[in-house]
Amino acid sequence: xxxxxxxxxxxxxxxxxxxxxxxxxxxxxxxxxxxxxxxxxxxxxxxxxxxxxxxxxxxxxxxxxxxxxxxxxxxxxxxxx
Amino acid sequence: xxxxxxxxxxxxxxxxxxxxxxxxxxxxxxxxxxxxxxxxxxxxxxxxxxxxxxxxxxxxxxxxxxxxxxxxxxxxxxxxxxxxxxxxxxxxxxxxxxxxxxxxxxxxxxxxxxxxxxxxxxxxxxxxxxxxxxxxxxxxxxxxxxxxxxxxxxxxxxxxxxxxxxxxxxxxxxxxxxxxxxxxxxxxxxxxxxxxxxxxxxxxxxxxxxxxxxxxxxxxxxxxxxxxxxxxxxxxxxxxxxxxxxxxxxxxxxxxxxxxxxxxxxxxxxxxxxxxxxxxxxxxxxxxxxxxxxxxxxxxxxxxxxxxxxxxxxxxxxxxxxxxxxxxxxxxxxxxxxxxxxxxxxxxxxxxxxxxxxxxxxxxxxxxxxxxxxxxxxxxxxxxxxxxxxxxxxxxxxxxxxxxxxxxxxxxxxxxxxxxxxxx
Numbered sequence: 001x002x003x004x005x006x007x008x009x010x011x012x013x014x015x016x017x018x019x020x021x022x023x024x025x026x027x028x029x030x031x032x033x034x035x036x037x038x039x040x041x042x043x044x045x046x047x048x049x050x051x052x053x054x055x056x057x058x059x060x061x062x063x064x065x066x067x068x069x070x071x072x073x074x075x076x077x078x079x080x081x
Numbered sequence: 082x083x084x085x086x087x088x089x090x091x092x093x094x095x096x097x098x099x100x101x102x103x104x105x106x107x108x109x110x111x112x113x114x115x116x117x118x119x120x121x122x123x124x125x126x127x128x129x130x131x132x133x134x135x136x137x138x139x140x141x142x143x144x145x146x147x148x149x150x151x152x153x154x155x156x157x158x159x160x161x162x163x164x165x166x167x168x169x170x171x172x173x174x175x176x177x178x179x180x181x182x183x184x185x186x187x188x189x190x191x192x193x194x195x196x197x198x199x200x201x202x203x204x205x206x207x208x209x210x211x212x213x214x215x216x217x218x219x220x221x222x223x224x225x226x227x228x229x230x231x232x233x234x235x236x237x238x239x240x241x242x243x244x245x246x247x248x249x250x251x252x253x254x255x256x257x258x259x260x261x262x263x264x265x266x267x268x269x270x271x272x273x274x275x276x277x278x279x280x281x282x283x284x285x286x287x288x289x290x291x292x293x294x295x296x297x298x299x300x301x302x303x304x305x306x307x308x309x310x311x312x313x314x315x316x317x318x319x320x321x322x323x324x325x326x327x328x329x330x331x332x333x334x335x336x337x338x339x340x341x342x343x344x345x346x347x348x349x350x351x352x353x354x355x356x357x358x359x360x361x362x363x364x365x366x367x368x369x370x371x372x373x374x375x376x377x378x379x380x381x382x383x384x385x386x387x388x389x390x391x392x393x394x395x396x397x398x399x400x401x402x403x404x405x406x407x408x409x410x411x412x413x414x415x416x417x418x419x420x421x422x423x424x425x426x427x428x429x430x431x432x433x434x435x436x437x438x439x440x441x442x443x444x445x446x447x448x449x450x451x452x453x454x455x456x457x458x459x460x461x462x463x464x465x466x467x468x469x470x471x472x473x474x475x476x477x478x479x480x481x482x483x484x485x486x487x488x489x490x491x492x493x494x495x496x497x498x499x500x501x502x503x504x505x
Contacts, residue, residue, distance in 0.1 A: 071148070
């Protein structure tokens, strides 16, 4: 086998931008990790540092259209909903 | 289902990983093996042509994986052949792997610049994968005096937008009369032409690059156009679209074409004579699938949303058994972020003969436009107006008479106009 494990090492974020409607709640909850360019084009940090977990989790929960997906290998899965 | 059961997914990108997640979601307890020819774990591609080129945030776009996925990855290994009778896949490291059920999710690659010697120049780039993005980002960080982008599709336009944000001079050479015309139709494409020019891009329409001029180190210094004109450029990006990775399926007897692998409504792969291949499914950019919404027309799209949704349906059907198969249908949708605008499209404007702005205005650069074909609503585009789009999405899904939703209090006069057919 050339590679056995391929788990990302830390926090990983992806946003379904088909779903995103630019409410910008993530930008308030985690301003270091999410930002709008122009009126509603969302840019975000796909691999934030572990210290940002709380803010990014708040952003995920705050999203009115639930477009943010977040996985943290070391976090309690119950906390991720 | 026995624990020894083995689901093999060839293609470890968005569709492949989504299918693996979906298999676990439906309680599949067998082994899941993902095979990918890139060395990296599954990663997200849309940020590559946007924030990664701009150097914003982390360049690591590897996708979230649930902690209990329990999948085996074989990365840096390509599939070379498939024997559906023996349920066997031949791999590039000389090994073979046997599957009980197989998902084909090998997607696409960038169409290379057709002249191989020119394509190999150190300052000629394409953009599809993570390595491409990091390579191009380094090239742009070297402050080229002019970037030449060849191709007026979304990737070409998004790269041009990144270049302007980085303060670089950029020429965008488009073969057709308008950029993005195939995807957006003539009215929205003409709107984008004006946006692109306003943002300082040297947009050359009906322009074809014939060849490059290189220096002694094989570095391109200029492009020569078909009309003989010369454009000096020290960074060239060929954004010529994508090719489907079907070569490894040659000889397997499947229905394969440049549009991908033909599947039935349950994502089951078909033979050249349109018989169902037992235990073989396909999803994502590689799948050429019949859409009930569009009269069973076969669609081949390269969209993030389709990769996720089709992989989920395929995964469910992989473990469902004949009686439990569910049909796949999906309204095509995608987004693009460029020149500070958020562009979203639902449906297929191909073949549309009418267009109407139904919310906002082109002048304000915020609007919803809808597309009609033979009196029915077939697609809708949003420019910085995403919150209005779901209502129009529903109209597209139901193919309501065109124009849909008239007389709303927040609408201006709706004036449908004919849509010119433009070749991009």
